[in-house]
Amino acid sequence: MPDLNQRASIALQDATLQQALNRTMEHFVQGRLQAFAALPHGEALRDQARRIRAHTIAHLDEHLLALERSAQANGTQVHWAADAAAARKIVLKIARENDVRRIVKSKSMLTEEIELNATLERAGLDVLETDLGEFIVQLAHDHPSHIIAPVVHWRVEDVAKLFHQHLGSPLDADIPQLLATARSALREGFLQADMGVSGANFAVAETGSVVLVTNEGNGRFVTTTPRIHVALVGIERIAPTLRDLGTLLQVLARSATGQALSVYTSIITGPRRSIEEDGPEQVHIILVDNGRTRALAGDLAEILYCIRCGACLNVCPVYHNIGGHAYDSVYPGPIGIVVTPAIGGLAPWRELPQASTLCGACVEACPVRIDIPRMLLKLRAQSVAEGYAPGWLQKGVRLYARAATHPRLFRWAARLARIAQWFAPRSQGWSRRLPGPLAAWTKTRAFPPLAGASFSEQWEKRSHQ
Amino acid sequence: MSRVRVQFFITCLLDHLYPHIAQDVVTVLERQGVLVEVPAGQTCCGQPAFNSGFWAEAASMARHFLDLFADAEGPIVCPSGSCAAMVKHHYRDLFADEPEQLARVEAVAARVREFSQFLVEDLGVEHAGGRRARYTYHPSCHLTRELGVRGPAETLLDHIPGAQRVPLPEAEACCGFGGFFAVKLPVISSAMMNRKLANIEATKADVCVVCDASCMTHMNGGLIAQGKSPIVKHLAEVLAES
Structure with missing residues (x-):
């Protein structure tokens, strides 16, 4: 498995990816800024959203039980899944008990997280992704590279090529033609499906509702046309009341796409009632933990405030340069490098918390002001405590700390380094080659010369004169 | 009126790599009538250790810093946004379980002022020196987003007689x-740097000004490696010229 440096190199050399990222990212960033600027109380709204999320996560147990009670009162069946395997098993069981053959899905990162599609397909079920981006990803056997814009790494011309190969549209199809092609392919799928699988942007504890926001209307199709609707809900995605939901939806759409509200907001409260003509006969909510209680119990509970808007990805200079796939985790970008080890454990994901300069662009963009840099610092401390730091760094930092707490030793170390530096090749007086792991610096950057006498030495000399 | 007395928190980079810039800080402050004192025995605030997860080592360096500065009088002026932010915002994380140290940390943190912030917000200075040139300004990450200091450096540049300041595209993006x-992720770091250098070049500025010697080292190091001239300067260096 190539490491993060190698994966980043591949991404940086991928001209298509770079072009796609350059075309899109700035558009998202500007959209968010304008949407909040247009709101006289934008900052207060973010504070309110943060308070709601903080309170919800602090009392998650009560809210989950309240959700279960109100959902059951609506006729929704509620299931609890401790991990990915349990969640997959529940979906499969519901499908089997109801003779399901065809499934349509609306976009859900949680189903990516639990790798649901592969399981369903292995069981012989026909699965169709209906979000346009996810549909492209599925056709191309690719993976989403952004949590709200799954194909941000694709260019229109590449989609045209893909659709030409699989769906017979012209090779030079424009966007309206491509949309029409996708729409007719999807329409057939919606009408034939037995079961709709969705995620949930929120689940409202007060009413037992599942809330979905989409811009394409596919979420509404997935949750109304088939006989059965299964919603997979991460246990942290609770909005205690409809009033809270209102606040959260206002910051979600603005942060995600710069819209005041997404085009479709569906609040699904139970299956079809006897007086209703449409809607599914069964609605299931599967509450998925899959490591979330691990995060809740530790130092990283704040990461569960996340409402998955993607704003932190859009402003992150690391994401901006390497895109989502180089992270090699389901959730990329600033949120991904915290939430992935927070729920999946640090050992398999130890390289992720290093993928940040701690520049703080994420916390500034986050609608609920999650302090991602602070959590990265905690993960890095944990990484050192668990012995994952490279040996050279451990030794180097320990020596440095020893010198830095003994000023005379520090001064002598600087003098030694000054002498050692004379052996390096130079350009404009700066070293072009540093030893050992520091050579990674000088590959693309020169390093300045240490001064003949430090400022403090000069100052002391002057004050003694 | 008695003179304002400050404690100069040199930072390890200025002390050992750029003593002339440390001198420039003193020059600019003294020009404003400030009495500058330099606590002896300064080394490093511990930020490199802290940021890479070595909290015990960072705490030992923080203790050393507190020993030097806790009893000195007056504002602690620091010519680096990120070192100032380390003391101001992160020392308390290191001593969360030590109430006695924590009291010292809070007292010291409250006194820390970044150089441009001290000049403009505390002294009310707008013109602090500098020569006419075409400038652009890179607002460093920890200065703007951790300390929340936006504007003072621009004010000082804009009051240099005859000088011109051109906006830097993607100004608040990190330099990498x-x-x-x-060193750990050099490929990503260099890509970020290249984008920053291209943006600086696009401004056609004579000088790119920054309030952190670490960013300056990174950007100038990149320029020199590319055979270009190192046009990034610390704000103090720019203001000291007159």
Whole structure:
């Protein structure tokens, strides 16, 4: 498995990816800024959203039980899944008990997280992704590279090529033609499906509702046309009341796409009632933990405030340069490098918390002001405590700390380094080659010369004169 | 009126790599009538260790810093946004379980002022020196987003007689330094740097001004490696010229 440096190199050399990222990212960033600027109380709204999320996560147990009670009162069946395997098993069981053959899905990162599609397909079920981006990803056997814009790494011309190969549209199809092609392919799928699988942007504890926001209307199709609707809900995605939901939806759409509200907001409260003509006969909510209680119990509970808007990805200079796939985790970008080890454990994901300069662009963009840099610092401390730091760094930092707490030793170390530096090749007086792991610096950057006498030495000399 | 007395928190980079810039800080402050004192025995605030997860080592360096500065009088002026932010915002994380140290940390943190912030917000200075040139300004990450200091450096540049300040595209994007990040993930770091350098070049500025010697080292290091001239300067260096 190539490491993060190698994966980043591949991404940086991928001209298509770079072009796609350059075309899109700035558009998202500007959209968010304008949407909040247009709101006289934008900052207060973010504070309110943060308070709601903080309170919800602090009392998650009560809210989950309240959700279960109100959902059951609506006729929704509620299931609890401790991990990915349990969640997959529940979906499969519901499908089997109801003779399901065809499934349509609306976009859900949680189903990516639990790798649901592969399981369903292995069981012989026909699965169709209906979000346009996810549909492209599925056709191309690719993976989403952004949590709200799954194909941000694709260019229109590449989609045209893909659709030409699989769906017979012209090779030079424009966007309206491509949309029409996708729409007719999807329409057939919606009408034939037995079961709709969705995620949930929120689940409202007060009413037992599942809330979905989409811009394409596919979420509404997935949750109304088939006989059965299964919603997979991460246990942290609770909005205690409809009033809270209102606040959260206002910051979600603005942060995600710069819209005041997404085009479709569906609040699904139970299956079809006897007086209703449409809607599914069964609605299931599967509450998925899959490591979330691990995060809740530790130092990283704040990461569960996340409402998955993607704003932190859009402003992150690391994401901006390497895109989502180089992270090699389901959730990329600033949120991904915290939430992935927070729920999946640090050992398999130890390289992720290093993928940040701690520049703080994420916390500034986050609608609920999650302090991602602070959590990265905690993960890095944990990484050192668990012995994952490279040996050279451990030794180097320990020596440095020893010198830095003994000023005379520090001064002598600087003098030694000054002498050692004379052996390096130079350009404009700066070293072009540093030893050992520091050579990674000088590959693309020169390093300045240490001064003949430090400022403090000069100052002391002057004050003694 | 008695003179304002400050404690100069040199930072390890200025002390050992750029003593002339440390001198420039003193020159600019003294020009405003400030009495500058330099606590002896300064080394490093511990930020590199802290940011890479070595909290015990960072705490030992923080203790050393507190020993030097806790009893000195007056504002602690620091010519680096990120070192100032380390003391101001992160020392308390290191001593969360030590109430006695924590009291010292809070007292010291409250006194820390970044150089441009001290000049403009505390002294009310707008013109602090500098020569006419075409400037652009890179607002460093920790200065703007951790300390929340936006504007003072621009004010000082805009009051240099005859000088011109051109906006830097994607100004608030990180230059890719990030401490050990630059060595651990050099490929990403260099890509970020190249974008920053291209944006600086596009401004056609004579000088790109920054309030952090770490970012300056990164950007000038990149320029020199590319055979170009190192046009990034610390704000103090620019203001000291007159």
